[in-house]
Amino acid sequence: MKPEEILEQTRKLIVEHADGDTDKWWYANRYVFARLGLDERKTKTGIKRELFDANKPCHYCEKPFETRRNVHLHRLDQTKGYSKNNCVLMHAECHQQCHAESKMEESSVLEEKEAVLVKRSRRYDDMPFLYWWDISPSLANSWDRFDMVEFLKKDSGERCVVPPAALKGFLTPDRQTARKAKSWGVKVLKDHQDELAFEPGTGKAGKYLFLPVIWINEQEED
Numbered sequence: 760m761k762p763e764e765i766l767e768q769t770r771k772l773i774v775e776h777a778d779g780d781t782d783k784w785w786y787a788n789r790y791v792f793a794r795l796g797l798d799e800r801k802t803k804t805g806i807k808r809e810l811f812d813a814n815k816p817c818h819y820c821e822k823p824f825e826t827r828r829n830v831h832l833h834r835l836d837q838t839k840g841y842s843k844n845n846c847v848l849m850h851a852e853c854h855q856q857c858h859a860e861s862k863m864e865e866s867s868v869l870e871e872k873e874a875v876l877v878k879r880s881r882r883y884d885d886m887p888f889l890y891w892w893d894i895s896p897s898l899a900n901s902w903d904r905f906d907m908v909e910f911l912k913k914d915s916g917e918r919c920v921v922p923p924a925a926l927k928g929f930l931t932p933d934r935q936t937a938r939k940a941k942s943w944g945v946k947v948l949k950d951h952q953d954e955l956a957f958e959p960g961t962g963k964a965g966k967y968l969f970l971p972v973i974w975i976n977e978q979e980e981d
């Protein structure tokens with residue numbers, strides 16, 4: 760069975776189980792999601808421990824670790840999964856530096872959560888909008904690598920997830936802005952807080968378009 764088919768089957772089972780009850784659907788969906796995530800974290804913890812026990816220094820700065828806190832696993836080949844052979848340890852800061860150098864802002868996120876692209880925004884208090892994410896054309900060209908795009912509010916930790924297919928219709932050439940790289944602007948406006956607002960851009964469209972979203976905020980279980 761292919762991974763897509765496993766996912767399809769699982770979705771069907773959850774729908775059957777819920778039998779129209781939205782609470783039951785939510786609980787079962789969340790349960791499976793959280794447990795599978797936990798499985799992955801356990802795998803990572805095991806690999807981390809093995810690498811620690813082998814006394815490997817930081818792969819980036821080559822200094823030994825003084826503590827086990829703030830140490831990250833880094834996959835040498837980003838297209839492959841977590842295994843002892845594909846993983847090294849790095850100080851959290853070194854890890855960040857390492858990804859910054861590869862000039863892929865989004866890659867560290869890819870590593871943590873496969874196929875979910877996370878866009879982060881600080882809060883703006885002195886503007887007609889509260890949050891603002893830019894989407895560059897080069898990113899929009901690689902949408903198909905992701906199952907979901909997550910828009911994250913850095914201050915509150917609130918996030919919404921949108922499938923790339925749902926964004927495509929908003930990211931048309933006439934809605935590109937005059938900003939660097941002709942990126943598209945996605946915002947949360949003060950008077951439209953339950954929607955993502957897509958900037959009008961330089962074309963003749965002239966109006967914001969809105970996509971309703973649900974903001975969620977959960978503590979990660981561990």
Ligand SMILES: [Zn+2]
Nearest residue numbers: 817820850853
């Ligand atoms: Zn280091």
